[in-house]
Amino acid sequence: MDVELDAASPKHLRGKYAIVGVGETGYSRGSGMTTRALGTRAVRAAIEDAGLTTADIDGMLSYSGNDSTPSTAIAGDLGIRLNFYMDCQGGGSSTEALVGIAMGVIEAGLCKTVAIFRAMNGYSQVRIGGTGRSSGRSALSGDALFGRAYGQLSAAQSFAPAFMRHMYEYGTTPEQVAHVKAIHSEHASNNPKAYYKKRVTVAEVLASRVICKPLHLLDCCVETDNGNCIIVTSMDRARDCRHVPARILGVVGRCSKPRLDNYYQAGPITTVAGYYAKHILWPNAGVGPEDIQVTGSYDAFTFTTLLQLEDYGFCKKGEGGEYVSSGIMRLGNRRPNNTSGGHLCEGYTHGIAMVIENVRQLRHDADDSCPLGADGGRQHTYDYAEGGCRQVKDVELAANLGWATPATGSALVMARGA
């Protein structure tokens, strides 16, 4: 990999901040509650998980695509007086970027501890790319003509040219790509929270109906309703929290290719934002991909996981198909990916749940079905058979690779404690 690490000189807040709390509502289709209620529950759960009180939270960040409830309502409902808040537009790639913003505003003295949340009824209210329930006959104007007029509306339809060209240029096969879903489904079978817990095979992925080539139904993520929250604070404060902190070594926020308007215009279209982001991520973190023991490579589609791992340097360009089908991403092997089952199986949160999963992994406290010990922690068996353990043994370093589009991505490297 052509990246200089500069591991010797601590810089860019490396190791100064941590994720200390995580909260989830669970993943459903039909939450039966508002995004306001989902957000409130998630933030409340994360505060409790951290061992903090609402009085300790004085910063709040959230992201949405006009499908959620802003910080003002969530903080108000919980009686939290904020010194800083911001609600931004966006889906995937927002989580890691907001972690970077949280670190920045705490460092700048604007506030001390920040709750970052995403609350969405992604199935029962606003479906991504969705015009399915309306006539689809709303007016086409200006820039919309370059996409919607051609029936190019969904993320799958927009990303497909990049995926297809990757198959053409590098010989990536549908079977290789389908391994991403098969492996994530194995992980999900050990995640009691996962919306889809059933294991599926490569053959079953390829036999599922075609949505838009090269994507079958099972190459696409699930749509669910959920609220999720993480809490960021300084390492000084993190040491007083309930759990082993997930220490932040490096962040990249919405790093992009040129031409974000129609990202497939600027080449190579098989290259994603990680190609640029890796020059920020690994030097800031002081570690490289070979050091990482668990990844959370965003799986809006099977293919997004593959393209990111490739461009962040986990394998050579063009060898992503080989990487994802080699078994390396499977629990028990060298570098598991999305141990929760990810967006393909656990639920769809626009990336925040994958960060939550890696925080739990670094605590050595993945919430699987392993028995609880006297100290309240899981007694992990490391038996990854269906229904069993999903804790990665002795994991110290995790990376999250967030995806918005081929053109934009964010990333986060975290280490266990200290």
Add this chain to the structure above:
Amino acid sequence: MALSGDYLGMAVSIDDIDPANQAFYTYCGSGVLHLQHCPACALMRYPTTTACPWCASAEAEWRPVSGKGAIYSYCEVHHAIAPVFRPFLPYMILLVELDEQAGAPNAADGLRLTGNLVDAAGELAAETAVRAVGIGTRVRVVFKDIGGGMALPQWTLDEDAEQPADPWRYPLE
């Protein structure tokens, strides 16, 4: 004045404060594909932009292009999102690389335009036609009248071009 039209029952409206898009679709309505050309760096671009993505110049003039190229990549849609496209499944969203400006400004860049595979009359192509094209297939622009003096640029098989013997298609078929 806003330009108004209709495509497949979808109302089309381009506001008078958006002269670049008005020009693009009006040129299509006149039957010749034009792209914005930057006088500062001499590069064309697509889709319409408010400045040059290659040099940031605010100036642009319209240049006619051949409207001939090859399929660079594609998406074959089998599940329509918008109901108006359901009768046309499967339909193809093409990324067509024009013959002009290939490999510029960088080796992997080109003028890549979106559109659907259509028949010579501009109607969304039948399944047999969809199954006959792939990466490398030569196509030419055709214009679908959408009213208001505008047309939507679409792509059809270029009968006069030498076609690749075996254009690349998604392998599981």
